[in-house]
Amino acid sequence: MTRKGRENLSLLLFVAPAFIVYFLFKLYPTFSGVYYSMTSWNGLSKTKQFIGFTNYIEIYSDTYFWKSMLFTSKYVIVMLLVANIIALSLAVAIESRKKAKGIFRTLFCMPNMISMIIGGYMWNFIFTKVLYYLADNWGMTIFDKSWIGNPRYAFIAIVIVSSWGIIGYLMIIYMAALQGVPVHLIESGSLDGANAWQSFFRITFPMIRHSLTICIFWTLNSMFQVFDVIYSLTGGGPGRETQSVAINIYEEAFSGNIRYGYATAKSMVLFLIVFVITIIQITVMKRKEQEL
Amino acid sequence: MSKKRRIQNLLVYTALILLLFFWLFPILMALMNSFKSNKELLTNVMALPTTLKLDNYLRTFEKMHYQRSFLNTLLLTTLGVGMMIVFSAMAGWRLCRTKTRLSQIIFALFIFSMLIPFSSIMIPLYKIILVFHIKNSLIGLSFVYAGFGVSMAIFLYHGFIKGIPFELEEAAAMDGCNKITIFYKIILPMLKPVTVAIAISNVLWVWNDFLLPLITLSDNKKYSLLLSTNILFGQYSSDWSAILSALILSAIPVIIFYAVFQRQILKGIGEGAVKG
Numbered sequence: 001m002t003r004k005g006r007e008n009l010s011l012l013l014f015v016a017p018a019f020i021v022y023f024l025f026k027l028y029p030t031f032s033g034v035y036y037s038m039t040s041w042n043g044l045s046k047t048k049q050f051i052g053f054t055n056y057i058e059i060y061s062d063t064y065f066w067k068s069m070l071f072t073s074k075y076v077i078v079m080l081l082v083a084n085i086i087a088l089s090l091a092v093a094i095e096s097r098k099k100a101k102g103i104f105r106t107l108f109c110m111p112n113m114i115s116m117i118i119g120g121y122m123w124n125f126i127f128t129k130v131l132y133y134l135a136d137n138w139g140m141t142i143f144d145k146s147w148i149g150n151p152r153y154a155f156i157a158i159v160i161v162s163s164w165g166i167i168g169y170l171m172i173i174y175m176a177a178l179q180g181v182p183v184h185l186i187e188s189g190s191l192d193g194a195n196a197w198q199s200f201f202r203i204t205f206p207m208i209r210h211s212l213t214i215c216i217f218w219t220l221n222s223m224f225q226v227f228d229v230i231y232s233l234t235g236g237g238p239g240r241e242t243q244s245v246a247i248n249i250y251e252e253a254f255s256g257n258i259r260y261g262y263a264t265a266k267s268m269v270l271f272l273i274v275f276v277i278t279i280i281q282i283t284v285m286k287r288k289e290q291e292l
Numbered sequence: 293m294s295k296k297r298r299i300q301n302l303l304v305y306t307a308l309i310l311l312l313f314f315w316l317f318p319i320l321m322a323l324m325n326s327f328k329s330n331k332e333l334l335t336n337v338m339a340l341p342t343t344l345k346l347d348n349y350l351r352t353f354e355k356m357h358y359q360r361s362f363l364n365t366l367l368l369t370t371l372g373v374g375m376m377i378v379f380s381a382m383a384g385w386r387l388c389r390t391k392t393r394l395s396q397i398i399f400a401l402f403i404f405s406m407l408i409p410f411s412s413i414m415i416p417l418y419k420i421i422l423v424f425h426i427k428n429s430l431i432g433l434s435f436v437y438a439g440f441g442v443s444m445a446i447f448l449y450h451g452f453i454k455g456i457p458f459e460l461e462e463a464a465a466m467d468g469c470n471k472i473t474i475f476y477k478i479i480l481p482m483l484k485p486v487t488v489a490i491a492i493s494n495v496l497w498v499w500n501d502f503l504l505p506l507i508t509l510s511d512n513k514k515y516s517l518l519l520s521t522n523i524l525f526g527q528y529s530s531d532w533s534a535i536l537s538a539l540i541l542s543a544i545p546v547i548i549f550y551a552v553f554q555r556q557i558l559k560g561i562g563e564g565a566v567k568g
Contacts, residue, residue, distance in 0.1 A: 007392060008390065008392055008394050010386065010390075011386045011387070011392070011394065011395055011398075012394075014382045014383055014385065014386035014471070014475075015383040015387065015398055017375075017378075017383075018379035018380055018382065018383035018402075018446060019398070019402075021375070021379065021435050021436075021438045021439035021442065022439050022443065023439075024420060024424075024439060025417060025436045025439030025440060026405055026408070026413070026439050026440055026443070027401070027405060028416075028420065029419075030405055030408055030412075030416075032416045033412070033415065033416040036416055090311075093304055093307070093308060094308065096304075097304075097305075097308075100305075104312065105558065106554055107312055108315060109558065109561075110315075110316075110319075110547070110550065113546050113547070113549075113550045113557075114319075114500075114546055115499075115500035115502060115542075115546070116500075116502075117502045117518050117522060118518070118539050118543050119318070121521070121525055121535065121539055122318040122319060122321070122322045122539055123318050125318070125322060125325070125532060125535070126317070126318050126321060129532060130321055130337050130338075133337045133338060134338070137336075137338075164315070164318075169561060172561040172562050175562065176562030176563070221407075221409070224409075225409050225410070225411050227502075227503055228502050228503075231502075232522075232525075245411075246411045246503075249415075250411075250503075250507075253414075253415050253418075254507055260415050260418075260419070263415055264415045264416060267411060267412045268412065270411065270412060271408065271409065271412035274409070275407065278407065
């Protein structure tokens with residue numbers, strides 16, 4: 001055997017375990033999903049028929065699906081702004097503390113460690129019991145709202161809980177970037193008469209552009225898949241008012257309908273939309289980074 | 293420090309502490325009310341518990357089969373992450389050191405699907421799980437987690453190994469060591485820093501994952517901690533004292549893990565190695 005052949009053989013032996021599990025549980029489902037999305041496969045009949053693009057055509061006029069897509073998009077946009085602005089502000093405020101930096105960082109990041117199923121149920125308690133109590137007994141009437149029952153407030157509740165979960169994570173990324181900004185640049189800026197705002201937007205911000213790209217990418221990608229928070233907080237309700245796409249797909253496949261083929265087609269549509277948006281985001285923001 | 297600076301400082305501190313209180317409020321409220329009886333809780337959610345009764349905890353510990361659920365989750369996590377690490381380190385090493393076309397193609401195949409999210413393939417994956425009869429099998433499920441995690445882990449190992457000088461392996465090979473010995477004796481020990489980062493990140497992910505167990509574990513003897521908690525919430529929809537103690541019990545392992553490894557976790561997030 002040639003040297004190259006031997007090299008390749010040992011490569012295959014070492015790669016085999018990883019490749020087998022990867023192929024079975026990730027690569028193969030990715031491709032078979034494309035096929036299943038074109039079948040009538042469901043949980044009831046034993047056979048599945050190839051039906052071409054019929055499922056996709058049905059999706060086109062599936063009001064609930066598009067409603068959940070609209071809800072998810074609205075949620076993603078609000079989260080992009082709210083979570084990133086708060087995370088960056090927190091990062092700036094905490095990074096400049098000398099003594100208490102460590103403890104603030106640890107505690108603000110804690111919700112990120114807990115599963116959002118647990119976090120969501122904890123907040124469920126706050127929204128359905130504690131806030132009513134505060135409204136009735138402490139006169140905080142601003143809280144006297146049907147937080148889970150009214151779609152408008154349920155949306156706000158979901159944004160609050162999701163932000164609570166993700167901000168600590170984003171904050172750490174921003175803090176790591178802030179540490180890379182040389183102190184002498186800020187100092188020479190303030191010697192030249194720049195105030196805090198100017199020095200942040202003119203000096204610091206351009207230098208942490210890269211972390212912004214990462215955080216936006218991360219928020220986009222994870223928020224489009226949102227499931228746990230909504231599952232534990234509103235369950236998609238009232239009615240289907242707060243149903244995210246992931247919840248919609250889950251329900252289509254695993255509760256009630258058991259229409260696997262149709263649900264797979266929906267998940268393909270979700271993937272394509274997220275994929276295109278992410279590619280655009282990365283390309284645009286990378287270009288902006290280089291311009292600076 | 294000027295007076296203006298000091299006032300500014302004080303304001304920032306006050307704002308941060310207020311915000312921190314809001315941040316920890318749900319956890320503190322859950323903790324405080326988990327000690328109360330249901331009647332006490334409904335009368336006044338803001339009052340401190342009059343006695344530190346552990347009744348709720350004892351009750352939910354039994355009800356959610358805490359011990360069993362905990363051990364199930366532990367098995368799933370250690371096995372899944374363990375396989376992920378060993379498989380990825382082996383693959384990452386050879387993929388990095390073999391400079392052939394085949395090697396490049398395999399590496400690209402691993403990286404290609406990194407952006408494909410779980411919810412997009414969960415149904416075809418469910419089909420495979422049915423075919424292999426690993427529905428309700430914790431060991432089977434840990435293979436699924438390994439399969440999901442290897443892409444990112446191989447990517448990280450590959451990058452790390454590039455920075456390790458090749459001479460050491462070469463010298464060992466001259467001395468007649470075979471590849472397996474070189475891997476265990478030389479490579480694996482050097483990979484320790486990146487292995488710690490990969491392990492921590494994936495332990496958090498598998499431990500906190502909800503959707504995959506939700507669709508694949510229907511036998512309550514196999515329930516993970518989160519599934520048991522979730523079921524309890526459905527069964528006791530208005531019995532908040534039971535639910536809150538279950539939530540606290542379910543959060544404790546992660547909080548301990550965080551307390552022990554927080555330095556590595558926060559460093560990992562900052563460097564982009566830990567997924568949230």
